[in-house]
Amino acid sequence: MSDATAGAAPGHKKASAAKAAEKPGPMVDAEGRPLKESLNRSLRLQKMRALMLIAPLLIFVLLTFIAPIADMLFRSVQNGIVSETLPRTTHRLADWDATTGDLPDEAVYEGLYYDLFIAAERKLHTRLGSRLNYEMTGMSSLFRQSGRSLDDIGDVYFDQFKDLDPNWDEAMPWAELLGDPEWIAEMQAWDEDSGETMPTFELADGISDLLPLTAETYSAFADYVQSEDGDSPLQEEPWVLVHTALYQDLMAKDVSGYNGPQAAMLKAADAAVGGFESVTFKDGMEGVDGDWLDHPTWETIQMYSPEFTNGYFLNAVDMQKTPDGPAMRDDDQRIYGLLFKRTMFMSLMITGSCILLGYPIAWLLSNVRVRTANLLLILVLLPFWTSLLVRTSAWKVMLQQQGVINDVLVWLGLIADDSRLVMINNQFGTIVAMTHILLPFMILPLYSVMQTIPPTYLRAAKSLGATNWTAFWRVYFPQSVPGIGAGSILVFILSIGYYITPEIVGGTTGTFISNRIAYHISSSLNWGLAAALGTILLALVLGLYYAYDKIVGIDNVKLG
Amino acid sequence: MNFTKTLLATTALTVVAGGAFAQEMANSMTIVSWGGAYQNSQQKAYSEPYVAMHPEVSVTWDESSNEAVAKLRAMNEAGNITWDLVDVVAADAIRLCDEGLAMEYDPEELLAPGDDGSSAADDFGDLIVSDCYIPQIVYSTTFGYRTDMVPEGVEPPSQICDVFDLDKYPGKRALEKRPINNMEWALLCDGVAKDEVYDVLETAAGQDQALAKLDTIKDSVIWWSAGADTPQLLADGEVFMGSTYNGRLYSVIEEQNQPVAMMWDAQVFDLDGWIIPTGLPEDRLARVKDFVKYATDTKRLADQANYISYGPARASSAPLVPEDMKQHMPTDPANAENTFLYNYSFWADYRDDIDAKFQSWLAQ
Numbered sequence: 001m002s003d004a005t006a007g008a009a010p011g012h013k014k015a016s017a018a019k020a021a022e023k024p025g026p027m028v029d030a031e032g033r034p035l036k037e038s039l040n041r042s043l044r045l046q047k048m049r050a051l052m053l054i055a056p057l058l059i060f061v062l063l064t065f066i067a068p069i070a071d072m073l074f075r076s077v078q079n080g081i082v083s084e085t086l087p088r089t090t091h092r093l094a095d096w097d098a099t100t101g102d103l104p105d106e107a108v109y110e111g112l113y114y115d116l117f118i119a120a121e122r123k124l125h126t127r128l129g130s131r132l133n134y135e136m137t138g139m140s141s142l143f144r145q146s147g148r149s150l151d152d153i154g155d156v157y158f159d160q161f162k163d164l165d166p167n168w169d170e171a172m173p174w175a176e177l178l179g180d181p182e183w184i185a186e187m188q189a190w191d192e193d194s195g196e197t198m199p200t201f202e203l204a205d206g207i208s209d210l211l212p213l214t215a216e217t218y219s220a221f222a223d224y225v226q227s228e229d230g231d232s233p234l235q236e237e238p239w240v241l242v243h244t245a246l247y248q249d250l251m252a253k254d255v256s257g258y259n260g261p262q263a264a265m266l267k268a269a270d271a272a273v274g275g276f277e278s279v280t281f282k283d284g285m286e287g288v289d290g291d292w293l294d295h296p297t298w299e300t301i302q303m304y305s306p307e308f309t310n311g312y313f314l315n316a317v318d319m320q321k322t323p324d325g326p327a328m329r330d331d332d333q334r335i336y337g338l339l340f341k342r343t344m345f346m347s348l349m350i351t352g353s354c355i356l357l358g359y360p361i362a363w364l365l366s367n368v369r370v371r372t373a374n375l376l377l378i379l380v381l382l383p384f385w386t387s388l389l390v391r392t393s394a395w396k397v398m399l400q401q402q403g404v405i406n407d408v409l410v411w412l413g414l415i416a417d418d419s420r421l422v423m424i425n426n427q428f429g430t431i432v433a434m435t436h437i438l439l440p441f442m443i444l445p446l447y448s449v450m451q452t453i454p455p456t457y458l459r460a461a462k463s464l465g466a467t468n469w470t471a472f473w474r475v476y477f478p479q480s481v482p483g484i485g486a487g488s489i490l491v492f493i494l495s496i497g498y499y500i501t502p503e504i505v506g507g508t509t510g511t512f513i514s515n516r517i518a519y520h521i522s523s524s525l526n527w528g529l530a531a532a533l534g535t536i537l538l539a540l541v542l543g544l545y546y547a548y549d550k551i552v553g554i555d556n557v558k559l560g
Numbered sequence: 561m562n563f564t565k566t567l568l569a570t571t572a573l574t575v576v577a578g579g580a581f582a583q584e585m586a587n588s589m590t591i592v593s594w595g596g597a598y599q600n601s602q603q604k605a606y607s608e609p610y611v612a613m614h615p616e617v618s619v620t621w622d623e624s625s626n627e628a629v630a631k632l633r634a635m636n637e638a639g640n641i642t643w644d645l646v647d648v649v650a651a652d653a654i655r656l657c658d659e660g661l662a663m664e665y666d667p668e669e670l671l672a673p674g675d676d677g678s679s680a681a682d683d684f685g686d687l688i689v690s691d692c693y694i695p696q697i698v699y700s701t702t703f704g705y706r707t708d709m710v711p712e713g714v715e716p717p718s719q720i721c722d723v724f725d726l727d728k729y730p731g732k733r734a735l736e737k738r739p740i741n742n743m744e745w746a747l748l749c750d751g752v753a754k755d756e757v758y759d760v761l762e763t764a765a766g767q768d769q770a771l772a773k774l775d776t777i778k779d780s781v782i783w784w785s786a787g788a789d790t791p792q793l794l795a796d797g798e799v800f801m802g803s804t805y806n807g808r809l810y811s812v813i814e815e816q817n818q819p820v821a822m823m824w825d826a827q828v829f830d831l832d833g834w835i836i837p838t839g840l841p842e843d844r845l846a847r848v849k850d851f852v853k854y855a856t857d858t859k860r861l862a863d864q865a866n867y868i869s870y871g872p873a874r875a876s877s878a879p880l881v882p883e884d885m886k887q888h889m890p891t892d893p894a895n896a897e898n899t900f901l902y903n904y905s906f907w908a909d910y911r912d913d914i915d916a917k918f919q920s921w922l923a924q
Contacts, residue, residue, distance in 0.1 A: 126658035137913040141905050335920040402797045508922040522630040
């Protein structure tokens with residue numbers, strides 16, 4: 001593109017130069033526009049054309065590569081699930097001061113009961129439980145079991161309302177009390193087989209002022225019944241949660257002025273609720289599970305209430321959130337720092353061994369006859385065409401204690417039968433197997449760079465009196481450095497992300513950080529932590545790349 | 561142009577067909593399992609006879625069970641569930657159920673009653689460990705050892721604690737690279753009573769106690785992560801003894817005739833079974849339900865035992881298991897003298913915590 005603009009510019013210049021000679025002022029082109037603008041215009045056109053040409057690829061890459069990765073990395077800070085599942089609880093818990101050592105007050109427990117009940121009906125509570133279990137052991141079963149026995153609280157009120165008037169356990173009186181009469185009429189006219197969608201539930205006018213909690217919970221119930229089950233609220237008895245809400249409303253509000261549908265039933269209940277047996281939400285939740293009275297349970301919920309969290313990142317560097325701020329984990333739970341260091345160290349070792357092994361081969365390839373070079377190149381590429389698992393398993397056969405190498409050494413009498421070498425399931429095994437697997441990525445860039453170094457340079461150096469070593473070190477080697485750079489970057493970045501080979505031959509001391517990422521993605525399902533680890537790894541690679549650019553210069557990297 | 565036309569025509573046809581048979585059953589099913597001998601036994605015992613009865617149905621098998629949890633979550637997020645029935649172990653089923661990725665079901669409605677007249681819920685009994693889980697087989701994680709590597713003049717190992725006895729039984733051991741089972745065995749052999757194991761393991765001190773016991777053999781352990789590793793290590797003579805699934809050891813002993821023997825002491829029972837993903841369209845769900853009802857009835861579960869040495873999950877299937885297979889079943893009374901029950905809800909809670917400790921212990 002730059003060539004094209006360079007070609008276009010002089011043409012314009014000529015034309016405008018002629019005009020400029022006639023009249024002084026800003027240079028203009030043949031059509032009288034300022035030259036600068038005209039040039040910009042044609043450049044912009046060309047850029048647009050180029051952009052159009054690459055647009056399909058660009059969109060493809062954006063959609064299938066960048067967007068999913070960005071989405072995945074974004075999970076490392078996302079934490080909306082807590083406040084979405086427990087909106088009332090987290091809102092009320094915001095003012096709670098964990099450092100006083102007191103438990104949250106009754107309002108929080110009330111919010112928890114409402115939130116948890118709705119979440120349990122929607123089967124979202126266990127999901128939140130497994131999310132919080134990453135932070136505090138035991139949360140998973142706390143939520144799972146609480147979801148099962150939560151009805152106990154509501155049943156206290158439900159039974160009393162039902163004993164008072166059996167209509168409180170019927171679907172229709174509830175719908176008439178709370179639903180908009182027009183909606184009920186539409187609902188009754190609606191035919192399930194017509195294929196039309198069910199009319200969405202609407203509250204009766206003024207009912208949410210009169211019975212705010214009841215209206216809110218009944219709406220949640222009606223929404224659930226309609227959208228999740230596809231049933232009609234006219235035929236479904238409401239949750240016992242609604243009875244609890246009604247009890248609270250009747251205790252707090254005056255309904256004597258109400259004269260809408262089911263007024264008699266409501267007023268009778270209002271007269272009776274004063275004598276109802278009641279239970280505080282705190283006691284109720286204690287009955288559901290004693291852990292709700294545990295201080296750390298609430299600390300954890302409060303700490304993870306915000307929509308975004310740095311918890312995953314802290315976890316990824318062996319730290320944890322505490323009420324007093326971030327703190328290091330216990331010694332016996334620290335692992336990621338060690339793994340990051342090990343991953344870096346082993347990737348460097350692998351890159352180093354690849355250079356040591358690959359350099360002579362590349363030199364040989366570029367200094368023999370073409371026919372021989374091609375044959376050797378096929379040998380280099382051959383492992384490429386074999387399955388990764390086959391190559392890794394082959395190393396197992398070679399390196400294990402009853403394996404080929406040990407057998408040969410014993411046969412030669414170099415080692416005793418009972419002191420066979422341990423060469424696999426440790427760092428050595430991983431470095432050997434990965435050096436072998438990644439070697440072509442070093443040889444190929446080296447070879448293509450070395451091919452371009454004229455052999456005459458070496459001869460000239462020697463004829464000027466250099467020794468073999470000086471000629472190589474002062475003349476040949478500096479010219480091959482771009483190949484080493486390219487090969488090293490390839491090998492290093494590939495090896496940092498490897499996990500299959502370390503998993504098979506690495507044992508416990510030869511595994512990489514990627515093995516933990518894979519574990520969190522596929523086994524523990526802690527995608528947030530996996531994303532945080534992945535983000536840190538990406539930052540490390542970019543940092544190293546930047547350092548490489550500063551020290552060696554990225555322009556000095558050549559792939560051919 | 562032509563292609564577009566074809567595409568449009570096909571789409572239109574599909575829509576018409578889909579509309580016309582909305583309440584019908586789908587004619588294709590994707591079943592996910594573990595591959596290998598196990599999946600083979602499922603094909604022979606379940607899907608082949610089913611397809612023989614319903615020739616219009618085509619069944620696709622996908623060998624992705626070991627990454628099923630992650631894939632199901634990704635499918636669920638993408639809103640496109642391509643699997644109809646997934647074979648998972650109980651712990652994964654609990655996790656999938658907790659995450660809302662597996663469908664809850666009613667045993668009496670979905671499953672056939674037992675041939676002996678018992679209801680489905682009674683027939684499966686405690687094995688329905690989660691509201692989403694349809695158990696198929698009971699397998700166990702247990703030990704195998706090389707008979708030719710037993711030191712001379714010493715009894716072959718018969719107790720779980722022989723695994724920890726390096727003086728009496730020198731040689732390498734293969735253990736799974738995760739805390740589950742290993743921690744329990746370590747505590748059992750460190751003097752903790754069987755019914756107190758999980759109470760002890762709940763505490764940090766108990767976890768340290770288990771790791772300290774494992775520390776005594778750490779240098780002699782090769783840690784495995786795939787079920788095929790231990791059979792391979794045993795066959796190569798790389799290890800003296802190792803833990804793995806009993807069906808894998810069965811094939812090493814009976815089919816490959818290796819000098820390996822079973823050590824059933826303190827074998828840990830586990831389950832394998834089906835889950836139905838949530839969010840299936842109605843026609844596919846109807847087909848899956850029909851298949852599951854058939855594939856988990858008394859006869860089919862007993863029939864699977866012809867092909868692999870895993871115990872059927874239904875009590876009513878046990879009498880139908882062929883005699884020569886019974887001795888290889890983990891549930892056979894002679895093998896099940898001392899068994900250990902895996903506590904699912906304990907591990908659902910403590911897995912992350914203990915795993916972090918275990919991995920950091922391993923890495924040191």
